Amino acid sequence: MRYFVTIGEKEMEVELGPGEIRVDGDEVLADLVELDGSEVHSLLLGQSSHRILVARNGTGDWALHMSGRHLRARVVDERTRAIRELTPVKEGSGNAKALRAPMPGLVVEVAVQVGEEVVAGQGLVIVEAMKMENELKSEGKGRISKIFVEPGQIVEKGEVLVEFEAPGDPEKGSEG
Amino acid sequence: MFDTLLIANRGEIAVRVIRACREMDIRSVAIFSEADRRALHVLEADEAYCVGPPPSAESYLRIDRILEVAEKAGAQAIHPGYGFLAERAPFSRAVKEAGLVFVGPSPETIEAMGDKTEARRRMQAAGVPIVPGVTETISSPDAAGEIAQEIGFPVLLKATAGGGGKGMRIVQDPADLPRAFEAAGREAQAAFGDGSVYLERFLDAPRHIEIQVMGDRFGRVLHFGERECSIQRRHQKLIEEAPSPVVTPDLRGEMGAAAVRAAEAVDYLGAGTVEFLFKDGEFFFLEMNTRLQVEHPVTELVYGVDLVDLQLRVAAGEPLTLEQEALVPTGHSIECRITSEDPHQGFLPSTGRIDHLRLPGGPGVRWDGGIINGFEVGLHYDPLLGKLIVHAPSRGAAIRRMARALDEMVVRGVETCIPFHRKVMDERDFRDGNLSIQYLEEHPHLMDGEEEEDILRAAAATVAILQEKERNRLRITPVSGGESPGFSAWKRAGRPFSGRR
Numbered sequence: 001m002r003y004f005v006t007i008g009e010k011e012m013e014v015e016l017g018p019g020e021i022r023v024d025g026d027e028v029l030a031d032l033v034e035l036d037g038s039e040v041h042s043l044l045l046g047q048s049s050h051r052i053l054v055a056r057n058g059t060g061d062w063a064l065h066m067s068g069r070h071l072r073a074r075v076v077d078e079r080t081r082a083i084r085e086l087t088p089v090k091e092g093s094g095n096a097k098a099l100r101a102p103m104p105g106l107v108v109e110v111a112v113q114v115g116e117e118v119v120a121g122q123g124l125v126i127v128e129a130m131k132m133e134n135e136l137k138s139e140g141k142g143r144i145s146k147i148f149v150e151p152g153q154i155v156e157k158g159e160v161l162v163e164f165e166a167p168g169d170p171e172k173g174s175e176g
Numbered sequence: 177m178f179d180t181l182l183i184a185n186r187g188e189i190a191v192r193v194i195r196a197c198r199e200m201d202i203r204s205v206a207i208f209s210e211a212d213r214r215a216l217h218v219l220e221a222d223e224a225y226c227v228g229p230p231p232s233a234e235s236y237l238r239i240d241r242i243l244e245v246a247e248k249a250g251a252q253a254i255h256p257g258y259g260f261l262a263e264r265a266p267f268s269r270a271v272k273e274a275g276l277v278f279v280g281p282s283p284e285t286i287e288a289m290g291d292k293t294e295a296r297r298r299m300q301a302a303g304v305p306i307v308p309g310v311t312e313t314i315s316s317p318d319a320a321g322e323i324a325q326e327i328g329f330p331v332l333l334k335a336t337a338g339g340g341g342k343g344m345r346i347v348q349d350p351a352d353l354p355r356a357f358e359a360a361g362r363e364a365q366a367a368f369g370d371g372s373v374y375l376e377r378f379l380d381a382p383r384h385i386e387i388q389v390m391g392d393r394f395g396r397v398l399h400f401g402e403r404e405c406s407i408q409r410r411h412q413k414l415i416e417e418a419p420s421p422v423v424t425p426d427l428r429g430e431m432g433a434a435a436v437r438a439a440e441a442v443d444y445l446g447a448g449t450v451e452f453l454f455k456d457g458e459f460f461f462l463e464m465n466t467r468l469q470v471e472h473p474v475t476e477l478v479y480g481v482d483l484v485d486l487q488l489r490v491a492a493g494e495p496l497t498l499e500q501e502a503l504v505p506t507g508h509s510i511e512c513r514i515t516s517e518d519p520h521q522g523f524l525p526s527t528g529r530i531d532h533l534r535l536p537g538g539p540g541v542r543w544d545g546g547i548i549n550g551f552e553v554g555l556h557y558d559p560l561l562g563k564l565i566v567h568a569p570s571r572g573a574a575i576r577r578m579a580r581a582l583d584e585m586v587v588r589g590v591e592t593c594i595p596f597h598r599k600v601m602d603e604r605d606f607r608d609g610n611l612s613i614q615y616l617e618e619h620p621h622l623m624d625g626e627e628e629e630d631i632l633r634a635a636a637a638t639v640a641i642l643q644e645k646e647r648n649r650l651r652i653t654p655v656s657g658g659e660s661p662g663f664s665a666w667k668r669a670g671r672p673f674s675g676r677r
Contacts, residue, residue, distance in 0.1 A: 001644060001647075003639075003640040003643060003644070005635075005636040005639055005640055007627070007632055007635055007636065008625050008626070008627065009626075010632060012632065012633065012636040014636050014637055014640035016640060016641065016644050021637060021640075021641075023633045023636060023637055024633070028637075030637050030641065032637075032638060032641050032642070039532070041638065043634055043637065043638050045633065045634050045637055048630065048634070050634045050638075052634070052635070052638055053532060053534075053586055053588060054638065054639075054642065055588070062638075062639045062642065063588075064635050064638065064639070065532070065586045065588055066631065066634070066635065067583050067598075067631060068582045068583045068585065068594050068595060068597075068598040069594075069595050069598070069627060069631060070588075070591065070592075070594075070595065071627065071631075071632075071635050073635055073636065073639045075639045075640060075643045077643065077647070102521065102522075102524050103524045103525050103526070103527075104525075104527060104555055105525075105555065108362070126359075128366070129524075129525045129555060130525045130555060130557070130558060130559050132341075132342070132363075132410070132525075133359065133362075133363055134524075
């Protein structure tokens with residue numbers, strides 16, 4: 001069975017055959033054992049030894065800690081991938097983009113108003129976390145269509161703070 | 177010597193002080209907020225008292241409650257650690273008035289050095305070189321604008337009551353000044369309860385080099401050489417080392433003498449640090465921190481001293497018995513601050529429960545930590561989890577030792593800055609000792625998540641094997657039909673790649 005493993009930007013192909021393994025086409029010997037009950041695995045890839053702490057996170061991805069790194073890996077086998085490719089992808093909801101809180105924290109200031117035109121790099125919301133203020137900036141041009149937070153409010157990671165429409169969005173008129 | 181000491185702090189520094197207490201036969205009393213019931217400093221102390229809800233203002237900053245606990249526990253002295261109340265004169269004064277010993281300088285000394293503008297005036301008078309700028313607090317954005325025009329952009333806005341990078345802003349463009357002035361004031365107000373700020377010229381890419389001093393009750397002040405702390409992010413130090421790669425024995429003597437003059441000018445008692453900016457062979461007084469520093473261990477390792485032990489001794493009235501001439505650094509020490517921040521996402525704070533902790537060991541490795549398996553890292557306090565410190569005969573050996581120790585270390589449950597530190601240890605300018613406080617801006621690739629090929633291949637092989645094992649486990653349970661042709665999970669069982677459990 002072939003597996004496609006994605007770590008960060010990079011995708012690798014791993015083929016598991018009887019007693020052999022190919023990583024991106026190169027054949028190597030692989031022996032993976034777990035230290036019982038510890039989630040610590042020892043991988044011998046060829047003769048090179050790796051100590052790897054492995055866990056599965058909530059979304060089904062793998063989380064690996066090895067050599068001072070923390071890697072997140074997504075793996076899909078060839079058949080699952082083939083099935084997915086046949087399934088149509090749902091379209092997103094238009095141009096509206098959102099500013100999400102990149103970390104949990106306290107909203108200190110909302111620097112924009114509904115209806116305001118903003119440019120890339122413009123500060124939108126200041127969120128304080130661990131006593132440092134972080135200015136969250138606009139990733140692009142747009143017009144603020146909705147603001148979901150106010151100063152003093154605690155927000156969770158990933159929470160939508162501000163929603164905006166891309167420039168020249170025809171269906172949104174002069175509301176706000 | 178005291179028989180009971182209260183530690184008015186949390187995290188790694190509270191644990192550090194408790195360790196010194198254990199070695200000195202002093203009973204340690206911890207305080208904690210409701211968020212810290214399971215924190216390491218509570219577990220390690222001889223006694224522990226809850227002083228309030230999670231927000232610092234309602235717990236670790238409550239002078240009244242801390243003094244109540246001190247009385248109840250029969251403590252004769254209070255160690256403030258760093259941060260929180262460590263540099264607040266009213267606390268030092270209240271401790272004194274309660275008839276207890278404050279492990280640190282007098283309220284007058286803290287006031288003189290804590291007011292950064294007064295400190296600049298005093299240092300100028302004592303003949304310690306200072307950075308060009310004002311020696312007064314600035315009242316309005318307009319006033320800031322005028323002064324900035326005079327001394328020239330870029331300028332640095334700083335909290336009068338400040339430290340640790342909070343309430344600090346570099347302003348390159350006059351148009352940004354009003355906004356930066358307000359932000360700095362607001363951050364200063366939140367962090368120190370005092371929103372006033374001042375201005376000085378911003379030196380381009382200097383080094384940050386500081387001198388450790390210690391004063392006793394007999395007016396004697398010693399210095400313990402320098403620490404180089406140039407690798408910073410938003411004025412928060414990330415990596416510190418001793419000695420500095422650019423400080424010669426002569427320069428050490430010169431900077432040390434200036435630091436001793438600075439301390440003597442304010443009748444210094446206890447451990448303190450005189451911070452300098454260093455550029456082209458010249459050094460300028462930045463500020464004095466009237467407390468123990470986060471990075472004190474690198475000094476301890478190269479000078480072979482225990483600074484917390486010395487702090488407690490001079491606080492108890494013992495004289496310093498060391499001789500300045502005998503204080504010579506041996507070898508090289510590096511410290512990496514391990515914080516719950518994700519270097520691949522602009523050092524965003526990360527929260528979560530630590531569910532796996534593997535600490536490095538071996539020759540020359542020291543861990544000063546404040547975490548334990550099962551501890552919940554929340555948002556209420558500083559993201560510092562602990563400090564990894566190494567000592568080796570040379571700078572090169574210390575760098576290799578740190579790289580090795582970082583490779584051994586595993587913290588799971590929160591993102592940490594370990595990957596950043598690991599990359600710095602391989603980086604050319606760091607290895608060559610070419611440092612400045614602009615180091616991070618000049619080396620942005622240290623923050624990207626790109627990994628080496630062999631690591632990626634090993635990771636990919638591991639997850640593919642585990643995924644296949646999981647598939648096989650699911651398929652071995654009897655299912656009727658639906659099995660695809662050409663794949664037999666049974667035959668694969670026990671093959672080398674599938675491993676054993």
